[in-house]
Amino acid sequence: MTQQEVAILARIMDNLLRIVGLSLLSGLLAALLAVGYRWYARMQVPTGLSMLVGLTGVALVLNLDTTLASLLEPTGGADDVFATPTIVVNTLTLAVSGVTATAGGRVGDRIAGTTGALSGGGGANVDVSAVVKAVGRVITVELPEDIEDMDGHDPVAANVKERIAGLTLVFPRRLTVEELRNRLVARLREEYGVGVVDVDIEADGTVTYLAVGSREIGLGTTLPPETCAVAIRADPAFSASAGDVVHIYDTTGEESKRVAVGEVRGTADEVVTVAVDADDATRLNSTQRYRLATLPVEPRVDREFASLLRAADETVTTITLAADSPLAGQTVGALNATVIAVHGQAGTEPLVPNTRTLTAGETLYVIAKPDAVRRLEAAATGADTD
Template sequence: MTQAVELLGRVVANAVTVAGLSLLSGLLATLLGVVHRWYARATVPAGLSVLVGLTAVVLVLNVESALGTLITGATNGSSPGTVFDTGVIVVNTTVLAASAVAAAAGGRLGDQLGESTFALTGSGAVDVDVSAVVQAVGRVITVDLPEEIGDIEGYDPVAPGVKETLAGETLVFPRRLTVDELRDRVAARLRTDYGVGRVDVDVEADGTVAYLAVGSRESGIGPTLPPESCAVAVRADPAHAASAGDLVQVYRTGADGPERVALAELRGTAGDVATLAVDTADADALAAEERYRLATLPVEPRSDREFASLLRAADETMGVVTLAEGSDLVGTPVGAVDAAVVAVRGHGGLEPIPSRSRVLAAGDDLYVIAAPSRLRRLDAAAGASDSD
């Protein structure tokens, strides 16, 4: 009878040990899941949860074993001189197995708690606004494009059939995207899958497209020509090594010798035909049926040409915005404008690269570089306020 009671006591004690250490492992893994979701905004790896949970359990077992040896001279009740105790081995193995299962379950539970908690509060580490995540129902985000699609001002329209193809089209994206990420994904999909050059799109918090306008890619020589200039094709004899971008002097053969006609920039050659970029005033002096001679000049910095080339390749474009009387931007500094202001034309004339502290006034023309969507918002802000 005494042995039965002692055996029952050992079984109960071992069961309590297994349950207690498994609970400890699960709690630590749950806490890890919550912290990992808060910090990394991702599910904690199952291996990491099990490692943390088992580490705590092993530490407790080692401390218990060390104290038992110190107090009784034996390990977990084993007699002196005994190397292995089958009962202790079985209990410890059961503890480790149960703790591993509890840790894996605790990691998943902590991740779910963290996801639901931080999604409601919008809090999170590394300054991430979790509340900006698109509010989608289901495992994916479906975006329906509007039936009416506009044209981006300053860009050539797309091919006639492109808008018809895009109207009402449904695009599918993965979940857990912020509004800004979804907007970028939509624009990238339209450019790659439908050959659209420029995209101006506004996306709401629920994934609805509030505004969509498209434009074609700028092509040809026109977008790279400076103001008050044009391109002219003439019959000429450029130097053998001449290439686009070289400055040349254009001469014709006159009765009294070579006569200089214009200063131009060589844009391309095809046989004995050269395409020149010249001032509009000099274009009339060049005749298509006449043959000219070109003298290549030393290289000079051409900041206007470099600027035009960079702007052509960038997603941004340049626009001019006029501030109306009563605009919200009147009285604010240039630094408050949500775009790169490269020049301001006011009552005192043109001011390139204005100071960020310069105060804007009604009637000022702002030369800004920004994406089409930002230009559209800036143009709306430059108008008179509705309250006026």
């Protein structure tokens, strides 16, 4: 083997080692990013972002090498960048680094997810995490293949249901059923974007029922009963925003006449969406221009309650007791739910005491988690709740 052949072989080996080293650097940077992203955002890092970070590190090394070469060899270092062998090596380096960055992002996310599960997740109880680390015992929860859609909620995307169907999750073993349920619901929401979860879990971690749904969105879900939203042409104040209570005046006559009282829900130039009583809505003309008078801000307990309820795990529903319902004859305090009102023959009774006895035919307004609501609805109709 001649000296020239040895030099060529050494150059090839040097380039191969360079490609391997920079590719490993790209994968390591992407893996570190995936771990930090999973810890902070509680979700998988986007593939494009992990590839961008990995390739950025490789590009910095290549640029630094070129800069140093041009400084050390002013007559030839900079020209070597445009040489065909250099272009080929740099292109191969970036291509392989892109692949390793993608793989590194996935590996890092898998490591972060497994580590977070074994430690009980970001919100783990300190004592429970310590026990799991010391004993090393965990429980695996396998989700069913058949996932139901929750009644009263928009269905989740089909690809989301496919991702969680048959999924196996790891949790600390020494958790109560309620704690395990809360952990499971939190992970489905944070990692898969599920809005509402209804799940039944046995003491051994077996999931016997799972239904998911999206949070109800839109204007209609925020309107009180017997009200509607109407878009009118008006002159809202410059700083008017959703939640402002306004008087709506008709200025077409000689004197201004108040038409209705409403609440601003949105503005767009001269078009204002207001929530008014259903009876007042018929007196508003979409082609007529009105004048709005904003009233002073007052505490709105109903709006605060609605905001808290939309962010909570619980939901509000109405349940009517059938004649053969086992709930008839029981007290309000015996129900696994918060009863905010009861509607019967005597009218509606708000904030009923726990000692009040329920009778068949009454309608209950309850606040409870989805699984408790499902059991109450089954019991109210006299169906088998097992």
